[in-house]
Amino acid sequence: MANNNKNNSQINGRQIFVQQFLKHPLQVGSIIPSSRFLERRIIEAANVDSASVVVELGPGTGGTTRALLNAMPQHARLVSIELNAYFHNLISQIEDDRVIAHLGSACDIQSILAEYDLHAPNAVISGIPFSTMSRSLGTQIIEAVSSVLAPRGRFVAYQTRDRVATLCRPIMGSEQAEMEFFNLPPTRIYQWEKKMDDMVEQPAL
Template identity: 50%
Template structure:
């Protein structure tokens, strides 16, 4: 008998806690805050990194214009089936790593994205992997694009500072556990740069 999505989420947290960060899916309050900060427009390309079983994915789709497209990139193979079961024509589920984001977009005939959402727990993955993902996000964002990351700790802010600068910050209490939500905006004409993994890291 197939497991229901919440049980699948809990099982995967017990097997791979560093990949998930928490064993409880996002609350509707957190989902609403994340979507609002992303700002979803017509004809947009939206990327979601680490969608899990799809709670935030569904929240994005509820607000997504009919002409926009959502690419959900999930590393855990056990989450692919629940994500594909959402069954929305605007949604493409890609089984792969966020470190391959430029190649993933090219594979789907896309050059850039207006919004990137991320639930990847940057505080529990190696710093080099975290900065590699952030570099890919930065390179993927179109001018004026937004990167929204929801996190238990502030590690992502430290990892991204040399590349993206300081983010806007909000705190969502109505979630278990309460989470920080960070947003960076890539200004038009922002220069490309590469930040080495050892630059500016603070253990948090």
Template identity: 65%
Template sequence: MPRKISVNYKMDGVLVFVQEFLKHPLQIGSIIPSSRYLERRIVAASGIASANIVVELGAGTGGVTRAILRAMPQQAKLLSMEINPHFHTLLKNIEDDRLIAHLGSADDLKEVVSLYDLDAPNVVISGIPFSTMSRSAGSQILEAVSSLLVPDGRFVAYQVSNRVAALCQPFLGSGKTTTEFLNIPPMRIFQWDKGA
């Protein structure tokens, strides 16, 4: 079961997030963690209430991770991938048997899903900044997302830029977009449903 998060833990997470953003600005999509309003919007867009397998790319300090865990079924599994070792350490401190915290790159998505012997995901949620990576790297990740998702699976990406929409078009077509203004910076939430 998820444990309660203390105010100090949240503040420590924000401090680590800002420090890591300053060190790796191209790797992290925002200067501060997602707001609770953005977390709620991401969860609502993803439809994870009936998911068995959820994959999160770019888990950061775990705010969205915790929101996913609160919303998904008790028998579901969440694979959260994070490339930053400091953020990964924070993720590993989340006490929930449904969570698999993996240190690694979204470039290796197919291999990591296979490594943990997981079924195809119902939902993939991504906070990695597609705007700061090469077109080929972004396309490779999105091709992996598209091929791994179950029929009728859903991909949700929250981004400052709309570059992910163009990159994802060849794999999942046109998606829906909303914006959460109660976040710094305001964040676009993109949603695609994979055809059966």
């Protein structure tokens, strides 16, 4: 019976993804949810198991959100920022005190963290499709992510195209990338680590 419920949930998740993709093709990055293989790679790339604050941009139907929660420490917090009201409602129904479902834009990540009195995130994970947004909007989001990340914090973006890498290199430098073929469509996982500030404060004269 439990397997039937899980299968029905997966089928419903796919149907919802297709419906929202057809309604909002520029907002939804894929026509079906991420596979468990892709979720595992995302978790490893972001070092979620040692994070205290994680931000998820574009959680969709919540499959990756649940995978992150399963991997996170019990004391950690997860802020899921979703622009799509239908997806946001689904995330709001997740029964876990560690998750904060926020309806809003990824551009506002700094003010959103301040609203919930959270410190700089150790990881920001993005499933939003940079390939379908304007260059200026994509750059704005990446600059916002870079500004809030903790030193050595990681930005992980899973994408079907390489637009995010082109936008991110001038801001966060060269990326690490790998492909997950056990996902439809096959998806790249991009990773950046925020460098420590190597400027040493000079003593006052």
